[in-house]
Amino acid sequence: MDQVPIFDVKGAVYSYNETGPPALDGVDLTVMPGEWVAVLGANGSGKSTLAKVCNALLVPAQGACFSLGLDTSDPGNAGAVRQGVALVFQNPDDQIVASVVEEDVAFGPENLGLPSGEIERRVDRALELVSLTDLRKRGSYSLSGGQKQRLALAGALALEPKALVLDESTSMLDPDGRRSFLGCLGELNRLGMTILQITHAVEDIMFSGRIVVLGAGRVLWDGRQHGFWDGKYREFGFSEPPELALYRELASRGLIDPLTAPRVDDMLEALCL
Amino acid sequence: MSIKLDGVSYAYNVGTPAENVALDGVSLVVERGEWLSIVGHTGSGKSTLAQHLNLLLSPQSGTVSVDGELVQIGTKAARGLRRKVGLVFQYPESQFFAETVRDEIEFAPSNWGVKGDDLKSCVDEAVSASGLDPALLAANPFALSGGQRRRAAIASVLAMRPEYLVLDEPTAGLDAAGIRDLTGMLSDLRERGMAVVQVTHDLGVALERSDRVLALERGRAVAEGTPEEIASYLAENPVKGLLLPPCASFAHRLRSRGINVPLTSGAAAIAEAVEKARAVMR
Numbered sequence: 339m340d341q342v343p344i345f346d347v348k349g350a351v352y353s354y355n356e357t358g359p360p361a362l363d364g365v366d367l368t369v370m371p372g373e374w375v376a377v378l379g380a381n382g383s384g385k386s387t388l389a390k391v392c393n394a395l396l397v398p399a400q401g402a403c404f405s406l407g408l409d410t411s412d413p414g415n416a417g418a419v420r421q422g423v424a425l426v427f428q429n430p431d432d433q434i435v436a437s438v439v440e441e442d443v444a445f446g447p448e449n450l451g452l453p454s455g456e457i458e459r460r461v462d463r464a465l466e467l468v469s470l471t472d473l474r475k476r477g478s479y480s481l482s483g484g485q486k487q488r489l490a491l492a493g494a495l496a497l498e499p500k501a502l503v504l505d506e507s508t509s510m511l512d513p514d515g516r517r518s519f520l521g522c523l524g525e526l527n528r529l530g531m532t533i534l535q536i537t538h539a540v541e542d543i544m545f546s547g548r549i550v551v552l553g554a555g556r557v558l559w560d561g562r563q564h565g566f567w568d569g570k571y572r573e574f575g576f577s578e579p580p581e582l583a584l585y586r587e588l589a590s591r592g593l594i595d596p597l598t599a600p601r602v603d604d605m606l607e608a609l610c611l
Numbered sequence: 612m613s614i615k616l617d618g619v620s621y622a623y624n625v626g627t628p629a630e631n632v633a634l635d636g637v638s639l640v641v642e643r644g645e646w647l648s649i650v651g652h653t654g655s656g657k658s659t660l661a662q663h664l665n666l667l668l669s670p671q672s673g674t675v676s677v678d679g680e681l682v683q684i685g686t687k688a689a690r691g692l693r694r695k696v697g698l699v700f701q702y703p704e705s706q707f708f709a710e711t712v713r714d715e716i717e718f719a720p721s722n723w724g725v726k727g728d729d730l731k732s733c734v735d736e737a738v739s740a741s742g743l744d745p746a747l748l749a750a751n752p753f754a755l756s757g758g759q760r761r762r763a764a765i766a767s768v769l770a771m772r773p774e775y776l777v778l779d780e781p782t783a784g785l786d787a788a789g790i791r792d793l794t795g796m797l798s799d800l801r802e803r804g805m806a807v808v809q810v811t812h813d814l815g816v817a818l819e820r821s822d823r824v825l826a827l828e829r830g831r832a833v834a835e836g837t838p839e840e841i842a843s844y845l846a847e848n849p850v851k852g853l854l855l856p857p858c859a860s861f862a863h864r865l866r867s868r869g870i871n872v873p874l875t876s877g878a879a880a881i882a883e884a885v886e887k888a889r890a891v892m893r
């Protein structure tokens with residue numbers, strides 16, 4: 339009861355320039371501590387803009403954004419907001435600041451003025467979480483595309499933030515790497531971290547408790563997985579998860595009984611009788 | 612008409628303690644009119660390989676030949692290659708340099724003397740094929756959203772009208788409709804005789820849409836073949852970083868129980884094959 343929302347966006351409007359429609363056109367979004375929210379939407383719908391508003395990098399021209407209970411329009415709050423809300427950018431190059439991997443990860447904790455033992459602990463843990471320990475002495479700019487993305491994630495995790503805002507931060511991971519990173523997010527979420535995850539990938543969405551869809555700078559849908567995959571997803575142009583496609587194809591041909599075969603293993607058993 | 616890599620090896624920072632072998636004796640052939648997907652774990656050497664296809668990087672051992680001719684950096688054949696082989700980078704930002712999206716897309720063709728109506732139709736075609744909103748042509752490329760940047764980068768390479776099109780993770784950052792449009796476009800280009808090489812982490816797209824797949828592991832080619840062959844290989848042999856996508860994995864499990872279904876054609880084809888198998892049994 340009476341918990342302070344992690345993000346409380348109220349009627350936020352944001353424009354990059356005077357011409358054309360605004361990037362955010364009256365967005366309302368309240369995210370409570372411990373939630374894992376997937377933010378979807380077509381290209382150009384305002385997702386990255388919303389991420390920057392949540393992190394106090396951009397301030398709404400109309401409406402307001404409270405992050406961790408702090409009004410982001412007050413420049414005095416920006417430091418505290420960015421300390422508690424870590425944003426991982428869409429392009430990791432926008433975020434890499436130091437020339438050696440482990441120094442780059444240490445940059446955030448150093449800025450927080452933490453003692454050196456604590457910095458070391460956080461760097462080790464963050465590198466381990468994204469499987470980058472082997473490359474800790476490597477030059478940051480000599481990494482492959484996916485390795486850079488892991489570095490950007492490690493930098494955010496080392497802040498041990500209250501909330502993590504991920505802007506398509508798994509787009510360059512290999513299938514196995516994506517799955518293990520999602521497992522790691524699941525663990526952090528269970529420990530109480532709030533996650534706002536912008537993504538186009540169906541695999542990512544399956545883990546979040548809530549789905550928000552943006553379109554032309556507005557919230558088109560805000561609800562649970564269940565209602566979304568019932569058919570709403572089609573309206574927004576999304577592809578269904580392959581497991582669901584299999585299930586529907588098999589059920590529509592009467593090959594499985596929808597009631598007795600809700601999982602992949604059940605479907606297999608039903609077909610192999 | 613093909614690009615042929617023969618025993619190509621490449622290491623970064625040769626002769627320093629940071630020496631790092633990225634490609635280790637990789638051979639491959641890409642024919643015009645086919646779609647080859649390159650897959651592999653993070654850091655397996657895919658981008659390094661892609662950059663050998665237009666000699667942005669040149670092999671430290673092994674050879675690259677195009678249309679039967681050996682090419683080496685600095686030669687006339689190598690300069691011709693840049694025109695024949697279009698490369699879309701993994702991060703679109705790394706190829707932007709112009710003030711506006713239009714300048715970006717016009718750059719290569721106008722450099723080669725394409726003018727007036729020809730230039731206009733070249734740009735229009737590339738913009739419509741990439742799905743870029745034409746209203747964004749006047750914008751600065753860095754004022755675009757992630758997916759809009761991807762489309763602009765693809766358009767600027769299509770405007771070169773290359774014979775070989777190499778795309779490094781082109782679906783990253785695209786929305787679902789963008790991915791469907793892109794894969795449809797790549798199929799069309801392949802039908803029209805272009806060679807398409809797609810580096811991708813999306814094994815679903817690689818298996819369902821391309822003609823051939825090459826899997827890299829630690830700089831070596833570990834498997835190469837049709838999507839069917841690669842799916843069976845992955846089902847039997849673990850390859851670092853790769854997981855068989857859900858439909859293929861389901862199909863493989865059905866097969867191992869004696870129900871013959873295609874491995875790489877998606878959910879509808881699997882259901883259809885099961886239905887047929889049932890009908891035969893009855």
Ligand SMILES: Nc1ncnc2c1ncn2[C@@H]1O[C@H](COP(=O)(O)OP(=O)(O)OP(=O)(O)O)[C@@H](O)[C@H]1O
Nearest residue numbers: 354361381382383384385386387754756757758759
């Ligand atoms: N720096 C900028 N200057 C001007 N316009 C911008 C800028 N950044 C984004 N825009 C515009 O604002 C709108 C919303 O962009 P935003 O980056 O928030 O979209 P997005 O939902 O993140 O899209 P994507 O999935 O493609 O990354 C787009 O029309 C985009 O062109």
Ligand SMILES: Nc1ncnc2c1ncn2[C@@H]1O[C@H](COP(=O)(O)OP(=O)(O)OP(=O)(O)O)[C@@H](O)[C@H]1O
Nearest residue numbers: 480482483484485623633653654655656657658659
């Ligand atoms: N400029 C560079 N200097 C030194 N090493 C590099 C450089 N670029 C890449 N490497 C290394 O070479 C190896 C292959 O990198 P490459 O970029 O080809 O991988 P990739 O398969 O494209 O990976 P990803 O899927 O992450 O994009 C990696 O170990 C990478 O760290």
Ligand SMILES: [Mg+2]
Nearest residue numbers: 385386756757
């Ligand atoms: Mg974005």
Ligand SMILES: [Mg+2]
Nearest residue numbers: 482483658701
């Ligand atoms: Mg790469």
